[in-house]
Amino acid sequence: MSAKVDITFTVNGAVKQVSVPANMSALDMLRDQLDLKGAKEACGEGECGACTIIIDDTSVCSCLMYAADCDGRTIETIEGVQTEDGLDPIQQAFVEHGAVQCGYCTPGMVMQAKHMLNKNPNPTEGEIQRGLEGNVCRCTGYRKIIDAVAEVARS
Amino acid sequence: MSTIENYLAPSSIDDAAAALAAGSATIVAGGTDLMLQAGSGQKEYAPTLINIQKITEMRGVSLDGDTIRIGALTTITDLLTDEIIAEHLPVMATMADKFASDQIRNAGTVGGNICNASPAGDGIVPLLMYKAEAVLASKPNGSTETRKVPLDEFFTGPGKSVIQENELLIGVDIAVPPAGFVGGFGKFGPRPALEIAMAAVGLGGVVKDGVISDVRVAFGAVAPTPIRSAETEAALEGKKLDETTISAAGEIASSSISPITDIRASDWYRRHLIRVMTEEILNDVS
Numbered sequence: 001m002s003a004k005v006d007i008t009f010t011v012n013g014a015v016k017q018v019s020v021p022a023n024m025s026a027l028d029m030l031r032d033q034l035d036l037k038g039a040k041e042a043c044g045e046g047e048c049g050a051c052t053i054i055i056d057d058t059s060v061c062s063c064l065m066y067a068a069d070c071d072g073r074t075i076e077t078i079e080g081v082q083t084e085d086g087l088d089p090i091q092q093a094f095v096e097h098g099a100v101q102c103g104y105c106t107p108g109m110v111m112q113a114k115h116m117l118n119k120n121p122n123p124t125e126g127e128i129q130r131g132l133e134g135n136v137c138r139c140t141g142y143r144k145i146i147d148a149v150a151e152v153a154r155s
Numbered sequence: 156m157s158t159i160e161n162y163l164a165p166s167s168i169d170d171a172a173a174a175l176a177a178g179s180a181t182i183v184a185g186g187t188d189l190m191l192q193a194g195s196g197q198k199e200y201a202p203t204l205i206n207i208q209k210i211t212e213m214r215g216v217s218l219d220g221d222t223i224r225i226g227a228l229t230t231i232t233d234l235l236t237d238e239i240i241a242e243h244l245p246v247m248a249t250m251a252d253k254f255a256s257d258q259i260r261n262a263g264t265v266g267g268n269i270c271n272a273s274p275a276g277d278g279i280v281p282l283l284m285y286k287a288e289a290v291l292a293s294k295p296n297g298s299t300e301t302r303k304v305p306l307d308e309f310f311t312g313p314g315k316s317v318i319q320e321n322e323l324l325i326g327v328d329i330a331v332p333p334a335g336f337v338g339g340f341g342k343f344g345p346r347p348a349l350e351i352a353m354a355a356v357g358l359g360g361v362v363k364d365g366v367i368s369d370v371r372v373a374f375g376a377v378a379p380t381p382i383r384s385a386e387t388e389a390a391l392e393g394k395k396l397d398e399t400t401i402s403a404a405g406e407i408a409s410s411s412i413s414p415i416t417d418i419r420a421s422d423w424y425r426r427h428l429i430r431v432m433t434e435e436i437l438n439d440v441s
């Protein structure tokens with residue numbers, strides 16, 4: 001068993017303190033230690049984006065990030081996206097455009113779309129495709145996802 | 156699987172070098188290579204894991220006189236927006252644009268790409284073209300020392316380099332390219348970005364009155380390490396960049412290499428790609 005590391009960080013606005021094995025991924029820490037099961041593991045290899053989280057304002061694949069490296073940082077996961085007023089505009093647009101089928105890719109898609117729109121509020125369709133390049137969806141064929149993100153960008 | 160007995164997250168080069176001097180350690184930066192390699196057993200952890208991400212002095216690009224330093228912790232995304240890169244080393248940004256996906260570019264570092272020493276490491280190809288030198292730090296006798304190794308002498312085989320167990324890569328140094336220097340980077344794989352290159356080319360030189368000089372050519376994914384191609388450089392040096400020179404250079408580029416056939420591409424196809432990309436870049440800069 002690898003050495004434990006005590007870390008303190010902020011997740012969705014709340015300060016958390018946990019003890020994690022040094023070799024654990026941020027994804028396993030979120031899911032198994034904090035019970036935040038929104039971020040998904042599909043490939044576990046950085047290829048599909050289902051595990052995307054936002055850390056210090058950039059999106060990363062949490063399956064490739066060491067949990068210990070979360071120390072002192074600020075993390076946003078899909079669980080923190082919804083506000084008191086209801087769904088985030090990106091989530092709402094996914095619902096309206098039917099951009100969710102099995103839903104497995106959706107948390108990662110929404111987080112990556114959010115990061116992309118934070119950096120570039122008015123992306124072209126090409127820029128949306130480029131921004132979501134690291135997110136795989138087996139169900140929708142991408143069209144509805146791209147339309148949903150484009151609508152958020154327009155409004 | 157090997158276990159990590161000790162975890163450290165130093166915040167200075169000095170502290171990291173001291174930790175490396177104290178005993179066998181594995182360094183982690185973005186983790187995009189290490190997590191998979193350690194998870195699959197391809198790589199074993201040393202007893203100590205040193206996370207270098209808190210060493211802020213190792214991130215970013217700086218210009219000191221005629222020398223540009225790209226800190227080892229500079230991410231691939233940083234290369235896309237940095238002004239010094241855009242002005243002096245634009246081929247690094249071209250490379251970054253063809254590298255993985257946004258999420259991987261946000262985490263992956265230039266230093267990790269170099270130290271992983273993959274034959275197909277994309278970042279290495281334009282760095283060879285720009286005559287980069289690796290800057291290595293260690294603390295052998297109680298004080299931190301650095302040494303520089305030209306990148307074309309750095310790699311010794313797939314996953315292997317001259318870096319010693321007690322050393323840390325702190326960055327790469329590049330002399331500001333001469334006025335009129337132009338270059339390009341080409342990479343080919345089945346899925347444009349999110350794929351290990353079947354072949355990659357970095358090529359540049361000073362083009363004046365249609366003549367190219369100070370030529371530097373590097374290839375990725377066609378040998379056990381990323382390589383320079385002295386033959387292609389010689390075929391171009393001092394030549395007028397016309398159709399004859401360009402097709403002769405493409406021919407020499409493809410015959411100067413001895414790539415392997417593997418699941419990604421055959422020997423023949425890799426040679427073909429090197430020829431086509433070499434000619435493409437030459438047509439672009441001519």
Ligand SMILES: Cc1cc2nc3c(=O)[nH]c(=O)nc-3n(C[C@H](O)[C@H](O)[C@H](O)COP(=O)(O)OP(=O)(O)OC[C@H]3O[C@@H](n4cnc5c(N)ncnc54)[C@H](O)[C@@H]3O)c2cc1C
Nearest residue numbers: 046182184185186187188189255263264267268270277324
């Ligand atoms: C889905 C996916 C797509 C990818 N696409 C590409 C691609 O298109 N092109 C490409 O070239 N690569 C690609 N990669 C590989 C990887 O992302 C890059 O090599 C990246 O730059 C590695 O940086 P890192 O900081 O994550 O390295 P890490 O995983 O942290 O480290 C890699 C190795 O270098 C060592 N190391 C790191 N920093 C230092 C240092 N400063 N001093 C000494 N040793 C050090 C570590 O010990 C480790 O052995 C991809 C990876 C994934 C998962």
Ligand code: FES
Nearest residue numbers: 042044046049063
């Ligand atoms: S599970 Fe992390 S990228 Fe697929």
Ligand code: FES
Nearest residue numbers: 101102137138139
């Ligand atoms: S909705 Fe099923 S994978 Fe995208």
